[in-house]
Amino acid sequence: MRTISQTAIALALIAGFTTATAHAQNSDFITAQATVLTPLAVVGDADLDFGNVFPGVPATVAVGDPTAGHFTVTGADNAGVDITFALPTDLVFLANLLPIASWTGVHNTTNAAAGGTAFTPSAAIEVSRLSTGATPGELYVFVGATVSPAATQPAGVYTAPVTMTVVYNGT
Amino acid sequence: MKTLAIVAAIALSLLPLIPLGAQGRGPPLRVRGRQSLAFNTLLPGLPELVPRTDVARSGQLEIRGRKNTQVMLQFLLPTEMTGPGGAILPLAFGSDDAGFASSRQRGSQVGFDPHAPFTAGLPQNGRGFVFIGGTAQPLPNQRAGSYSATVTLIVADPGT
Amino acid sequence: MRNLLIFAVAIVGLPRVLGAQGVLVAPHAIYIDHRVRSEAIQLYNPGDEPVEISVSTTFGYPVTDTTGRPTLRMIDSPDSTYPSASEWIQAFPRRVTLPPRRRQTIRLLARPPADLPDGEYWTRIIVAAKGGRVPVSGVAANDRIQVGLTLEVRTVIALSYRKGNVTTGLSVSDLHAQVLDDSLEIGMNLERQGEGAFIGTLKWRLQDAEGQTRAESDMPLAVYYTLEPRLRWPIDRLPAGRYQLVTELVSERDDLSSDVLLPIDPVRTSIDLVVP
Numbered sequence: 001m002r003t004i005s006q007t008a009i010a011l012a013l014i015a016g017f018t019t020a021t022a023h024a025q026n027s028d029f030i031t032a033q034a035t036v037l038t039p040l041a042v043v044g045d046a047d048l049d050f051g052n053v054f055p056g057v058p059a060t061v062a063v064g065d066p067t068a069g070h071f072t073v074t075g076a077d078n079a080g081v082d083i084t085f086a087l088p089t090d091l092v093f094l095a096n097l098l099p100i101a102s103w104t105g106v107h108n109t110t111n112a113a114a115g116g117t118a119f120t121p122s123a124a125i126e127v128s129r130l131s132t133g134a135t136p137g138e139l140y141v142f143v144g145a146t147v148s149p150a151a152t153q154p155a156g157v158y159t160a161p162v163t164m165t166v167v168y169n170g171t
Numbered sequence: 172m173k174t175l176a177i178v179a180a181i182a183l184s185l186l187p188l189i190p191l192g193a194q195g196r197g198p199p200l201r202v203r204g205r206q207s208l209a210f211n212t213l214l215p216g217l218p219e220l221v222p223r224t225d226v227a228r229s230g231q232l233e234i235r236g237r238k239n240t241q242v243m244l245q246f247l248l249p250t251e252m253t254g255p256g257g258a259i260l261p262l263a264f265g266s267d268d269a270g271f272a273s274s275r276q277r278g279s280q281v282g283f284d285p286h287a288p289f290t291a292g293l294p295q296n297g298r299g300f301v302f303i304g305g306t307a308q309p310l311p312n313q314r315a316g317s318y319s320a321t322v323t324l325i326v327a328d329p330g331t
Numbered sequence: 332m333r334n335l336l337i338f339a340v341a342i343v344g345l346p347r348v349l350g351a352q353g354v355l356v357a358p359h360a361i362y363i364d365h366r367v368r369s370e371a372i373q374l375y376n377p378g379d380e381p382v383e384i385s386v387s388t389t390f391g392y393p394v395t396d397t398t399g400r401p402t403l404r405m406i407d408s409p410d411s412t413y414p415s416a417s418e419w420i421q422a423f424p425r426r427v428t429l430p431p432r433r434r435q436t437i438r439l440l441a442r443p444p445a446d447l448p449d450g451e452y453w454t455r456i457i458v459a460a461k462g463g464r465v466p467v468s469g470v471a472a473n474d475r476i477q478v479g480l481t482l483e484v485r486t487v488i489a490l491s492y493r494k495g496n497v498t499t500g501l502s503v504s505d506l507h508a509q510v511l512d513d514s515l516e517i518g519m520n521l522e523r524q525g526e527g528a529f530i531g532t533l534k535w536r537l538q539d540a541e542g543q544t545r546a547e548s549d550m551p552l553a554v555y556y557t558l559e560p561r562l563r564w565p566i567d568r569l570p571a572g573r574y575q576l577v578t579e580l581v582s583e584r585d586d587l588s589s590d591v592l593l594p595i596d597p598v599r600t601s602i603d604l605v606v607p
Contacts, residue, residue: 025327028202030230031319032252032262034210034219034307038315038586042460043353043377044482053476069482075359076586078550080401091478098478127400136312147478157477161461165485169393169403170551171360171530171587214357214375214434315358315586 038076042166046070048143056151061144063106064113069143071164072111077136080129080170083107085121086163091147093156100160102146113142127169198235198297200242202326206231208303213260216311223270223304224280230303231275232324238297240328244271246285246303247323255316261308262320270302290329352462353377353484354384354429360530361439361456362591363420365494368441372456372488376429380462384429386422386437388454389487390415392528392555399518399561401552403487405455416452416492419443441492449495451527453555458486489553493527499593500524501554501580506600508576513568515546517578518561519600521554527593529554531582537566537604538575545569551584569606577601 048069053059061067073081085105090097108116109131119126121143131138143162208230210219221228236242246269251259270280273294280302283289293299301324355375363370376382390413391405409415423438439456461483506519515537523529529552536547546566552558580598583589 025325026200026202027323027325028204028232029321029323030204030207030232030303032208032210032230032249032305032307032322034213034252034260034309034318036213036215036254036260036309036313036315036318037357037373038359039214039355039357039373039375040359040486040488041353041355041375041377042484042486044462044484045353045378047482048480050478053478055476059478069480071482071484072353076551079359079586080551082402088480091480098476100480125396125402127396127402145480149476149478153476155474155476157479159478160480161483162480163459163461163483163485165457165487167391167403167405167455167487168359168489169401169553171489171553212357212371212373214355214373217375217434316588 040075040166040168041073042164043072044069044162044164045072048145048162050147053147053149055149055153058146058148060102060146063104063142063144065144068113069162071141071143073130073139073141073166075130075137075168078129078132079137079168080127081139082167082169083126083128083141084124084165084167085143086165087122088160088162091158091160093154093158096154096156096158098147098149098153098158100145100147104144106142108140108142109138111140116140116142198237200234200236200326200328202232202234202324205233208305208322210307213307213309213313215309215313218306218308220306221304223268223282223302225304230322232301234293234299234301234326236293236297236328238293238295241290241292242299243327243329244283244289244291244301245325245327247325248285249320249322252307252318252320254318255314258314258316258318260313260318261310263306263308264303265306268304272300272302273298275300352380352382352460352482354382354458354460354486356458356486356488359488360587360591361488361490363439363441363490363492365441365443365447365492368443370439372437372439372458374429374435374437374458376431376433378462379431381431382429382460382462383426384435385426385459387425387457387459388417388420388422388490389457390417390453391455391487392453393553393558394556395559395561399559401558401560403455414450414452415454416441416443416490417454420454420490420492422456439490443492443494447494449497449526451497452492452494453528454490455487456490458488460484460486491528497527497593498525499527499529500595501529501598503578503580503598503600506576506578506602508602508604510566510569510574510604510606513565514563515566516561516563517576518559519578521558521560521580523554523556525593529580529582529595530584530587530592531580531595532584533560533578533580535576535578537569538577540573545574551586552580571606574604574606575601576604
């Protein structure tokens with residue numbers, strides 16, 4: 001239907017233009033060109049956030065918690081990827097250290113930790129594939145951990161980076 | 172879209188058969204495509220605007236006719252580009268995406284709406300340049316590959 | 332109005348989240364011809380914060396792990412027996428701070444040795460992205476401990492450099508398969524022929540005794556040297572009986588232009604399967 005109406009418009013336009021200006025006329029065309037690239041996007045879109053913790057009281061963020069670390073990978077349909085992590089052993093505030101350990105991870109082709117594949121981020125390589133089907137080319141990764149502040153832990157803002165590396169292994 | 176292009180091509184091929192009764196002295200009215208409208212590389216989900224003043228990427232056509240005469244310009248604009256496996260990539264043209272100039276200097280362009288007929292004056296040397304920009308709107312799941320479409324310009328001498 | 336809607340849909344479709352730290356890299360595989368010696372990658376920051384980006388190279392190629400899953404073997408210092416291009420592929424710029432929702436082109440220039448023999452050379456491009464902000468929730472006070480970890484990402488994509496007439500091919504051996512309750516496991520040994528890596532697709536279909544296809548699927552695959560994949564697909568439960576598994580390896584990819592794929596004649600193999 002759309003094609004028919006477009007065709008009608010084109011004919012009317014050409015005919016109208018021709019009738020109204022039945023004089024010298026000429027036409028030529030150019031092309032509009034574009035090349036769409038297949039991207040690979042890796043985004044850390046929610047930091048692993050423990051909020052306030054208390055001296056001598058370990059605190060855990062589970063992969064299903066709202067404050068878990070969250071990465072989104074988007075790319076080609078069914079593409080194979082390797083996932084590796086570089087993880088800190090301590091968080092840092094000035095010269096003070098706060099131990100972090102017991103890392104947990106889940107990856108899933110839908111954006112939910114539940115029903116995903118559990119893995120250990122501190123292990124060597126986790127191999128996965130991006131989604132295929134209705135919503136192709138997606139993978140979501142959730143990360144949790146446990147911090148263990150000492151009884152004498154100085155107050156302050158403790159931070160460290162978590163680095164996730166995504167390797168395309170299908171090319 | 173393909174049908175549109177075919178019909179447009181047939182219609183345009185008939186144009187030379189129309190009597191050119193009002194032609195005056197001087198060279199015949201001619202238009203020639205000089206440069207494609209090049210969006211180059213696109214990323215899925217990221218619209219890309221090519222301004223008509225972009226010397227390297229805007230579409231460009233050259234008009235030659237009688238000096239100091241008026242010409243009417245009318246574009247046939249595609250709404251999408253076609254790519255691998257018939258995939259389509261939406262294309263949009265704004266109301267100021269076309270420009271006319273009596274030289275290839277981009278600063279001398281007068282903008283106009285490519286959706287509507289536009290009357291322009293050819294200068295002393297009988298040459299004019301038409302520029303066309305636009306916006307490619309790849310979808311978030313746009314299939315990778317090369318896409319293209321045809322932008323046609325009809326130029327007529329209104330006989331004034 | 333329609334254009335506005337398309338634009339809105341496009342923006343919503345992007346992985347854009349407040350405070351997100353990451354980068355979109357395209358294309359996801361790069362091919363450089365010796366006659367051209369350069370190529371470009373596009374970077375895009377989908378977040379609302381500037382991102383510091385660095386680009387570097389390393390050497391690696393796909394292998395299969397002990398369970399038969401394709402993975403990448405990274406070699407920091409490849410010896411001269413490997414066709415590494417890591418030493419002579421350079422990125423410009425190598426470091427850049429990308430403002431929110433901005434694109435950046437990175438040029439990749441090849442400066443191979445003058446006596447480089449014909450063939451295909453490989454490297455991996457590492458794009459590392461980190462944000463400059465450390466947001467930590469919780470109550471800020473002199474007597475409180477606040478803890479938060481920022482997320483950084485690295486994206487690793489393939490680069491192949493081709494000089495001269497590069498060909499590829501595949502030999503397939505030991506095709507084996509078994510139907511488990513709700514899945515099909517396929518294994519095979521693949522050995523690349525020619526000078527270039529095979530980049531293509533493994534297609535398979537499972538036919539019943541009447542020749543009707545009961546299940547089929549495909550998967551992108553890259554064979555640089557050898558690969559011994561053991562791959563599993565979910566399938567509907569099949570009635571007991573005899574089936575035939577037909578596999579085909581073709582130089583086709585949905586995610587790559589045919590211009591960059593080294594062509595091969597399709598390699599077909601089949602075996603009989605019995606579902607108890």
